[in-house]
Amino acid sequence: MFKALRLEEIYEKMVSSEEYKTGGWRTFKPVFDKEKCIDCGSCWIYCPENSIIKKGKADYDVDLEFCKGCGICANECPTEAIKMVLEEK
Numbered sequence: 001m002f003k004a005l006r007l008e009e010i011y012e013k014m015v016s017s018e019e020y021k022t023g024g025w026r027t028f029k030p031v032f033d034k035e036k037c038i039d040c041g042s043c044w045i046y047c048p049e050n051s052i053i054k055k056g057k058a059d060y061d062v063d064l065e066f067c068k069g070c071g072i073c074a075n076e077c078p079t080e081a082i083k084m085v086l087e088e089k
């Protein structure tokens, strides 16, 4: 049955995705080739888990606690600087 919620109740039920370590879902992980990176930032923009870390100019890494291995970053990279590789468990 429909129950109207007050805005405060909705906020209480909302949780941040930071509480969920989505890295456990991963089978493939992104590996960066710095030589091919043109520092466009597309991987950082499109990552749904906000797990791309910019370390410096054309130097990116990934937070494996949150990267779920979806491959969007590799798909969006215009220079194929990111390869998805099978992760050894």
Ligand code: SF4
Pocket (backbone or CB within 6 Å): 029, 030, 046, 047, 048, 049, 050, 051, 052, 062, 066, 067, 068, 069, 070, 071, 072, 073, 074
């Ligand atoms: S594989 Fe998916 S979750 Fe992992 S860094 Fe790339 S876009 Fe983000």
Ligand code: SF4
Pocket (backbone or CB within 6 Å): 032, 036, 037, 038, 039, 040, 041, 042, 043, 044, 058, 060, 073, 076, 077, 078, 079, 080, 081, 082
């Ligand atoms: S999408 Fe590719 S070229 Fe662009 S910043 Fe990321 S790794 Fe570099």
